[in-house]
Amino acid sequence: MDLHQHVLVVPCPAQGHVTPLIKLAYSLAYHGIKVTFANSEFIHAKILDAMSDADKEQCPIRLVTYLDGLELHPDQRTGPGLMDSLKKVMPDNIEKLIKQINQSDNREPITCVIADLTVGWSLEAASKLGLKQVAVWPAGPSCLALALHIPKLINTGVIDENGSPIKNELIRLSEEFPVMDSSELMWCSPVTAQKFLFDISLAIKQATENASIVLCNTFDELDSSSCALIPNILPIGPLPLVKNLNPSVGTFSSQDLTCLNWLDKQPSNSVIYIAFGSTAVFSQKQFNELALGLELSGHSFLWVVRSNIVNGSSPEYPDSFLERTASRGKIVEWAPQEQVLAHTSTSCFFSHCGWNSTMEGLSFGIPFLCWPYFWDQFHNKSYICDKWKVGLSLKYDEDGIISRHEIRTKIDCLLNNDEIKTNGLKLMEDAKKSVNEGGSSYENFGSLIKYLKA
Ligand code: UDX
Numbered sequence: 001m002d003l004h005q006h007v008l009v010v011p012c013p014a015q016g017h018v019t020p021l022i023k024l025a026y027s028l029a030y031h032g033i034k035v036t037f038a039n040s041e042f043i044h045a046k047i048l049d050a051m052s053d054a055d056k057e058q059c060p061i062r063l064v065t066y067l068d069g070l071e072l073h074p075d076q077r078t079g080p081g082l083m084d085s086l087k088k089v090m091p092d093n094i095e096k097l098i099k100q101i102n103q104s105d106n107r108e109p110i111t112c113v114i115a116d117l118t119v120g121w122s123l124e125a126a127s128k129l130g131l132k133q134v135a136v137w138p139a140g141p142s143c144l145a146l147a148l149h150i151p152k153l154i155n156t157g158v159i160d161e162n163g164s165p166i167k168n169e170l171i172r173l174s175e176e177f178p179v180m181d182s183s184e185l186m187w188c189s190p191v192t193a194q195k196f197l198f199d200i201s202l203a204i205k206q207a208t209e210n211a212s213i214v215l216c217n218t219f220d221e222l223d224s225s226s227c228a229l230i231p232n233i234l235p236i237g238p239l240p241l242v243k244n245l246n247p248s249v250g251t252f253s254s255q256d257l258t259c260l261n262w263l264d265k266q267p268s269n270s271v272i273y274i275a276f277g278s279t280a281v282f283s284q285k286q287f288n289e290l291a292l293g294l295e296l297s298g299h300s301f302l303w304v305v306r307s308n309i310v311n312g313s314s315p316e317y318p319d320s321f322l323e324r325t326a327s328r329g330k331i332v333e334w335a336p337q338e339q340v341l342a343h344t345s346t347s348c349f350f351s352h353c354g355w356n357s358t359m360e361g362l363s364f365g366i367p368f369l370c371w372p373y374f375w376d377q378f379h380n381k382s383y384i385c386d387k388w389k390v391g392l393s394l395k396y397d398e399d400g401i402i403s404r405h406e407i408r409t410k411i412d413c414l415l416n417n418d419e420i421k422t423n424g425l426k427l428m429e430d431a432k433k434s435v436n437e438g439g440s441s442y443e444n445f446g447s448l449i450k451y452l453k454a
Contacts, residue, residue, distance in 0.1 A: 015278035022250030120207025135211035141226035163198030176225035219434035280373035293407025365428030
């Protein structure tokens with residue numbers, strides 16, 4: 001009987017991290033690698049809840065759990081509390097998990113750990129047990145390049161030892177990088193979380209330097225200058241275009257599929273899709289402006305409104321907004337995003353520019369309206385608008401609000417901009433080439449499989 005190489009895949013317990021790692025896991029399984037996928041118990045329960053019976057029956061990977069250390073403090077499972085706990089417990093808990101798996105499965109023991117760089121300390125367990133180690137960076141390569149450049153930024157007086165910009169100036173890592181404002185460095189947004197985000201950036205830098213391979217959901221032609229600054233990077237994306245993946249598995253909420261029937265009934269290229277990922281939140285005032293901006297635009301829209309989108313709780317819509325827009329608006333709690341972006345009725349993507357959303361929009365050649373919220377999303381916005389020129393960004397007014405008028409104006413500008421549409425379609429073609437036989441990501445994935453099977 002053929003024995004398989006066996007990898008343990010470990011994502012950071014957040015939607016934007018589980019999504020790409022589960023796709024990677026499915027793809028490895030398709031290539032004959034045995035995959036065990038480890039989530040914290042809390043996330044595991046959410047994923048199982050959202051999976052259909054068919055998904056469970058056909059799941060080609062084994063889903064297992066580890067403890068995140070917050071069993072007695074579940075209220076701390078967001079932000080700094082979670083990361084502090086994971087840092088403390090993950091090396092031991094992942095080591096225990098590997099030993100347990102190997103005891104019960106001694107014919108095919110784990111030979112490699114593939115871990116998200118954001119929880120790079122799970123690779124410590126692999127190192128201790130003498131296993132192969134592969135890291136995954138679920139965001140864009142420019143942000144990783146930036147993390148690797150932290151010492152240089154300190155030495156040249158751009159930031160201090162805590163990551164604070166010393167001067168309010170424009171920064172550029174090299175000629176090919178878009179210029180960015182120092183306040184938009186990924187650890188500076190939002191400024192209240194700077195220490196926490198800077199510490200994470202330093203841990204990511206350390207884990208990158210320790211890893212022999214860093215997989216990234218990008219393709220070389222998209223941002224070769226950032227990739228060139230990361231010696232061990234292996235771009236294998238865009239994952240949304242890699243064949244044989246099951247996009248519905250790994251979500252924390254059930255997808256509302258009724259929006260696909262609704263899209264089928266709309267004219268081609270007529271619907272604005274609005275979705276801000278899994279964590280972005282708005283004030284009630286800003287939420288109202290967004291609703292009124294969509295109404296003012298006069299276009300049809302499909303809007304993902306999570307139940308916690310207004311400062312963690314349910315939003316209230318402006319008076320009679322739902323009635324006034326009922327004939328041209330569809331609101332869902334969680335959409336099958338990739339299918340929506342691939343749908344011919346979708347005209348543009350109003351997005352927070354999370355990296356998965358960015359790669360998904362690029363994969364289907366959709367123009368972006370960018371409204372970044374935190375962390376890497378400001379960098380992604382700069383690439384979308386200034387380097388690839390496939391989108392537009394919005395301006396805050398003097399009260400720190402993006403007004404309904406700004407939203408309406410930018411939607412009009414975006415939908416009338418042929419250059420942006422052409423650039424998007426060109427990038428989509430490049431992306432397809434990269435994952436098809438002979439393309440750069442296709443070849444890189446082949447190298448990964450060779451490494452794992454060696
Ligand atoms: C987070 C960070 O915000 C992001 O910047 C980082 O790069 C990864 O982790 P998140 O905010 O959730 O992720 O955004 P994003 O990276 O875009 O991931 C969201 C995922 O949820 C996407 O794969 C998207 O397709 C999916 N999604 C979103 C749905 O399936 N349905 C929805 O309705 C909305």
